[in-house]
Amino acid sequence: xxxxxxxxxxxxxxxxxxxxLEVWLxxxxxxxxxxxxxxxxxxxxxxxxxxxxxxxxxxxxxTPLLIQLxxxxxGLASIPAVRHSLFWPILREPFYxxxxxxxxxxxxxxxxxxxxxxxxxxxxxIEAAKACGMSGLTMFRRIIFPIALRxxxxxxxxxxxxxxxxxxxxxxxTLWDVMSVALKIRNDTxxxxxxxxxxxxxxxxxxxxLGAAFLSLERRLSPHLRARPS
Amino acid sequence: xxxxxxxxxxxxxxxxxxLALSPASAKEWKTVVIGMEGGYDPWNLTDSSGKIVGFEVxxxxxxxxxxxxxxxxxxxxxxxxxPGLKAGxxxxxxxGMSITEERQKEIDFSKPYxxxxxxxxxxxxxxxxxALGAGKVVNAAKxxxxxxxxxxxxxxxxxxxxxxxxxxxxxANFANKYLKDVATVKEYKxxxxxxxxxxxxxxxxxxxxxxxxxxxxxKPDAKDFVIVGPEFIGDVFGVGEGMGLRKSDADLTAKFNKxxxxxxxxxxxxxxxxKWFKIDTTP
Numbered sequence: 001x002x003x004x005x006x007x008x009x010x011x012x013x014x015x016x017x018x019x020x021l022e023v024w025l026x027x028x029x030x031x032x033x034x035x036x037x038x039x040x041x042x043x044x045x046x047x048x049x050x051x052x053x054x055x056x057x058x059x060x061x062x063t064p065l066l067i068q069l070x071x072x073x074x075g076l077a078s079i080p081a082v083r084h085s086l087f088w089p090i091l092r093e094p095f096y097x098x099x100x101x102x103x104x105x106x107x108x109x110x111x112x113x114x115x116x117x118x119x120x121x122x123x124x125x126i127e128a129a130k131a132c133g134m135s136g137l138t139m140f141r142r143i144i145f146p147i148a149l150r151x152x153x154x155x156x157x158x159x160x161x162x163x164x165x166x167x168x169x170x171x172x173x174t175l176w177d178v179m180s181v182a183l184k185i186r187n188d189t190x191x192x193x194x195x196x197x198x199x200x201x202x203x204x205x206x207x208x209x210l211g212a213a214f215l216s217l218e219r220r221l222s223p224h225l226r227a228r229p230s
Numbered sequence: 231x232x233x234x235x236x237x238x239x240x241x242x243x244x245x246x247x248x249l250a251l252s253p254a255s256a257k258e259w260k261t262v263v264i265g266m267e268g269g270y271d272p273w274n275l276t277d278s279s280g281k282i283v284g285f286e287v288x289x290x291x292x293x294x295x296x297x298x299x300x301x302x303x304x305x306x307x308x309x310x311x312x313p314g315l316k317a318g319x320x321x322x323x324x325x326g327m328s329i330t331e332e333r334q335k336e337i338d339f340s341k342p343y344x345x346x347x348x349x350x351x352x353x354x355x356x357x358x359x360x361a362l363g364a365g366k367v368v369n370a371a372k373x374x375x376x377x378x379x380x381x382x383x384x385x386x387x388x389x390x391x392x393x394x395x396x397x398x399x400x401x402a403n404f405a406n407k408y409l410k411d412v413a414t415v416k417e418y419k420x421x422x423x424x425x426x427x428x429x430x431x432x433x434x435x436x437x438x439x440x441x442x443x444x445x446x447x448x449k450p451d452a453k454d455f456v457i458v459g460p461e462f463i464g465d466v467f468g469v470g471e472g473m474g475l476r477k478s479d480a481d482l483t484a485k486f487n488k489x490x491x492x493x494x495x496x497x498x499x500x501x502x503x504x505k506w507f508k509i510d511t512t513p
Contacts, residue, residue, distance in 0.1 A: 074423070077430035092432055174416045174427075183309065184417070187398035190336050192313045 009185055009195050013202055016181040021206070023098050023167045023177065028110075028160060030103030035110035042115055053111070060108030065166055069101040073173045098170035102163065109159050117152035118144065150221050157214030161207045168203075178202055259482055261300045264290050265320035268305035269420060271445040272506040273326040273471075276305070285441070285506035286324040289343060292498055296489035308396065309419065312336055315474060321482065323474030326439065328400040330468050338477050340486045342470030343499060345513035347461035348401055349443045350384070351428070352435045354456050361387040362459035371464025380460040381408050387459070388413040394424040394433040401437045403466045421446070428455070439471075441507040470513045 041053035060068065076082045076091055090096045121144050129139040171180030182199035186192055219226070266274040266286055274284035282303050294301035306314050308325065315323050315337060329339045347367050352358045362383065370377025385408060392414035395401040405415045416433055418424040425446050428436045436443070440461060447455055475483045493499050494512065503511045 074426050074430075077432065078426065083431060092430075094432075172419060174418060184397065186313075187309060188332075190312050190316075 005189075005191075006194065006198070010198055012185065013178050013181055013195070013199055016176055016178045017202060017206075019095075019175060020164075020167050020177040020179075023095070023102065023170055023175070024164050026099045027102035027167075028106055028163050030099060031106035031110050031163075034103065034107035035114055038107060038111035039114045039118065042111070043118065057108045057111055060105050061112070065101070065105045066169055066172070068105055069098065069169055069173065072101040072104075073097040094170070094173045094175050098167075098173060098175060102166060102170075105166075106159065106163050110156070113152050113155045113159060114148070116155070117148040120151040121147045146221075150218070153214060153218045153221070157211060157218075160214070161210055164207050164210065165203060259297075259299050259485065261302060262294065262322060262482065263302045263304060263320040264322045264324050265304055265306040265311065265314055266323070266325045267308050267420075269422060270308075270326055270442065271421075272441055274324070285344070285502050286326070288502045288505070289493070289499065290324055292502070293486060293489035293493055296492050297485045299485070307419075308398070312474065315476060318476075321475065321479065322486075326442070326471050327474050328468045329470060329472045330400060330403075330466075333474070337474045338480070338483050340473040340475065340483055341490055342472045342513045343490055344503065344507075344511040345463070345470030346440045346507065346509070346511040347463045348404065348437060348467050349440045349457050349461045350435050350437050350459045351443050351447060351455050352458045353431075354454050356434065358387050358391060358434055359456060359458045364457060365460035367463060368460040369463040377462070377465055380462065384459055385409065385412050388435065391434040392416055392432070393435045393437060394418060394427055395437050396421050396424060399438075400467045401439070404462070405437060407466060425452070440509065441511065444508065 038053045038056055041049040044050065072091075073094065076097075082088065082091060091100075125143055125147065126139070129143045134142065167177060168179035170177050171183060178199050182195040185195040189195075266282065268274055268276045268282045270284075272284050274282055274286045277283050282305060287303060290301055290303065304320055306320065306325075311323050311325060311327070312333065314320060323337075326344075327333070327339075329342055333339070350362070352362075365380070368376050368380045370380075388409055389412045393405050393409055394416045395405050395418070397417040397419060402415075402417055405413075409415060416424075416427070418427070421438060421442055424433070424436055424438075427433050429451060435458070436446075438446075440457075443457060446452055447457065473483075473486055475486075490499070500510055500512050503509070
């Protein structure tokens with residue numbers, strides 16, 4: 001066991017963790033915003049909007065994320081009109097391309113999670129709110145949103161965890177995330193297992209903390225499900 | 231029950247190990263498997279019918295015949311080249327792999343079969359192209375002073391720019407050794423990815439060996455790009471490209487070295503070089 005090498009490799013990988021977390025955070029926030037819009041279109045009652053929303057989900061959930069990432073990074077860049085547009089300063093950067101591709105993809109999954117959670121709000125609760133004379137916005141804020149949030153959390157935490165792992169794909173568009181640093185160390189030193197195992201352990205730890213955080217949030221939001229003190 | 235299970239696992243593992251070892255321990259070489267990318271034009275590339283062709287395919291077929299072995303070519307990503315060789319997935323690497331000290335710690339090399347210079351490419355009308363011009367060959371091994379001057383000129387021209395190289399290559403070593411502090415070094419998994427970003431304008435220059443740069447510039451969508459600055463020989467680029475073999479297969483290395491000697495002597499290597507590279511790259 002070469003502890004010196006293990007330590008050096010570990011800290012080189014840890015130095016890349018902020019970028020991995022940045023890509024993750026920006027893409028899930030962007031994805032959440034898009035998903036909110038998609039869900040709104042889906043439940044708006046307008047047929048064309050609902051069809052558009054369903055199409056969006058079908059496309060981004062039905063194609064590999066790797067293809068979406070390459071289409072955004074290499075595909076858009078090969079169109080001269082894009083290179084001369086005002087979006088190019090953003091699309092030129094691999095970081096924003098990665099965030100955009102990951103965000104578009106997770107929006108498809110997140111919107112389905114949100115929709116399922118909305119549908120799980122009991123009709124009786126909505127009828128009761130209406131009977132009390134709540135306006136649409138108040139009803140959403142006080143009745144629908146809190147109930148839907150609890151329903152959404154377990155599936156949402158799974159999606160957050162799977163997005164942390166999905167960020168490893170940005171190693172393919174020249175970003176120095178944990179994955180690409182692990183591959184570089186592997187290629188430079190020809191030590192195959194150690195960098196990959198250490199990188200896997202880092203992803204695991206991040207996801208473990210994330211899962212635990214969501215679990216504690218779930219518990220805090222569902223006091224009525226806890227065992228009562230005897 | 232558990233002990234029994236472990237016993238059968240151990241038995242299975244030892245059998246698998248015996249199976250895996252048997253081709254390596256057999257001294258009689260009948261078939262040799264050669265690993266290459268199949269995407270490193272013109273060293274080796276995949277044609278429209280899915281067949282791997284190129285300089286190294288012609289050379290491999292030739293020297294395998296001379297060495298009296300049957301060769302099978304398989305495609306393998308650059309990333310896993312040396313681990314794949316060591317794991318026994320194939321017996322020889324032929325993928326424009328430069329002979330370097332770091333690699334020699336892990337594997338053996340045949341004598342070099344090509345030693346082309348490294349070359350930079352950039353957009354025709356870019357400031358870099360204007361600053362560097364189309365340079366001539368600089369041999370840093372024979373003339374270190376000229377090599378130093380060339381590096382200085384490149385550093386000055388690339389200040390604040392970005393350069394693209396394939397990861398874990400001598401070109402990446404050059405960029406990280408001399409240009410890291412003045413320019414942004416971007417590393418790619420394949421040369422094709424790098425070329426796409428060069429054409430898209432995400433990077434300002436690409437660095438690769440001369441034949442690869444020439445092949446890229448030969449394509450119609452690269453008509454606005456040219457070779458700029460000095461073409462480098464020596465320094466981090468080493469003595470040239472050779473076949474990579476396992477250290478345990480010294481007999482095979484000797485066999486191929488003898489075959490290479492014959493192929494050099496009758497001009498065959500030069501013939502393939504001129505056919506695929508348009509220049510003579512024999513070391």
